[in-house]
Amino acid sequence: MAPILLNSMGNEHNGYIEQEKVYVKNPHLDSMEEDILYHFNLSTKTHNLPEMFGDIKFVCVGGSANRMKAFAQFIHQELNLQGNVDDIRDICEGTDRYSMYKVGPVLSISHGMGVPSISIMLHELIKLLDHARCRDVNLFRIGTSGGVGLAPGTVVITDKAVDSFFRPQFEQVVLGKVIVRSTELDEELARDLLQCSAEIPNLPTVIGNTMCTHDFYEGQGRLDGALCSFSTEEKLEYLRKAHEAGVRNIEMESTVFAAMCRVCNLKAAVLCVTLLNRFEGDQISTPHDVLVEYQHRPQRLVSHFIKKRLGYLS
Numbered sequence: 366m367a368p369i370l371l372n373s374m375g376n377e378h379n380g381y382i383e384q385e386k387v388y389v390k391n392p393h394l395d396s397m398e399e400d401i402l403y404h405f406n407l408s409t410k411t412h413n414l415p416e417m418f419g420d421i422k423f424v425c426v427g428g429s430a431n432r433m434k435a436f437a438q439f440i441h442q443e444l445n446l447q448g449n450v451d452d453i454r455d456i457c458e459g460t461d462r463y464s465m466y467k468v469g470p471v472l473s474i475s476h477g478m479g480v481p482s483i484s485i486m487l488h489e490l491i492k493l494l495d496h497a498r499c500r501d502v503n504l505f506r507i508g509t510s511g512g513v514g515l516a517p518g519t520v521v522i523t524d525k526a527v528d529s530f531f532r533p534q535f536e537q538v539v540l541g542k543v544i545v546r547s548t549e550l551d552e553e554l555a556r557d558l559l560q561c562s563a564e565i566p567n568l569p570t571v572i573g574n575t576m577c578t579h580d581f582y583e584g585q586g587r588l589d590g591a592l593c594s595f596s597t598e599e600k601l602e603y604l605r606k607a608h609e610a611g612v613r614n615i616e617m618e619s620t621v622f623a624a625m626c627r628v629c630n631l632k633a634a635v636l637c638v639t640l641l642n643r644f645e646g647d648q649i650s651t652p653h654d655v656l657v658e659y660q661h662r663p664q665r666l667v668s669h670f671i672k673k674r675l676g677y678l679s
């Protein structure tokens with residue numbers, strides 16, 4: 366069956382430039398008396414979303430709940446906000462699906478691993494931003510990844526999020542039909558982040574394409590999963606082809622993140638640190654303290670960006 370091409374033809378994307386606030390793209394929401402954001406344990410009837418979230422300007426998302434709590438505490442210190450970092454509480458504590466922390470104008474949310482998990486989170490996040498009447502919000506995915514020809518610890522700011530065939534698109538099956546959405550990210554935001562990286566010592570950063578897969582093992586060409594149907598040479602050949610297509614890292618959420626943000630007029634960027642060079646191996650054997658420092662790098666970069674935008678730095 367031929368896929369249906371959506372926003373690359375523009376029909377889902379009218380007004381991307383002109384309208385400063387168009388988040389949700391769903392006419393059915395208008396007729397709903399209440400919207401229950403089930404996986405956040407929030408609702409339009411039980412929570413005053415504009416009061417709770419109306420001042421949000423930056424949303425940072427990442428796979429792990431602990432990382433996103435640590436990021437909230439880090440940003441709290443970086444912005445010199447009042448109060449004790451230990452008092453920052455999980456807004457979604459009534460559910461263990463996702464964790465969410467609000468620190469001034471910054472929201473930090475975990476999304477779990479893989480496209481289905483982040484996709485559910487993004488549906489509810491985008492509705493939340495819309496219900497809260499937020500404007501001019503920037504979204505960042507701050508994650509980890511496998512590097513393709515890069516030294517471990519390099520931060521990759523995604524130019525294009527591509528699928529396993531190196532195509533800059535995300536395919537979603539809707540009512541038994543394949544819908545294809547573009548995964549282009551905001552170029553200016555990526556450039557601004559690269560500029561920020563140049564202002565921070567010891568933060569090796571590149572812009573490159575990010576391949577998003579639906580699996581960590583076979584799907585990323587690993588030889589060390591429970592199943593493997595290819596040779597070492599076939600693995601390396603695939604990585605070489607990916608590198609030729611501009612791919613510099615591999616992770617598991619960027620395509621749907623880029624596609625959903627684009628359709629909903631949200632400026633977004635993906636920044637993932639590489640934990641290893643996939644040409645050199647598959648196992649993540651780097652010592653824990655080094656991995657922790659690596660994971661902190663995208664956080665430092667986004668923090669610098671936020672501080673610049675808020676006028677803390679010149």
Ligand SMILES: O=P(O)(O)O[C@H]1O[C@H](CO)[C@@H](O)[C@H]1O
Nearest residue numbers: 427428478479508509616617
């Ligand atoms: O570090 P996070 O944000 O979890 O992202 C990466 O790490 C996970 C795999 O270990 C996948 O979710 C991948 O995208």
Ligand SMILES: O=c1cc[nH]c(=O)[nH]1
Nearest residue numbers: 509510511615616617
């Ligand atoms: O190799 C890696 C490392 C982190 N995350 C991934 O998805 N792949």
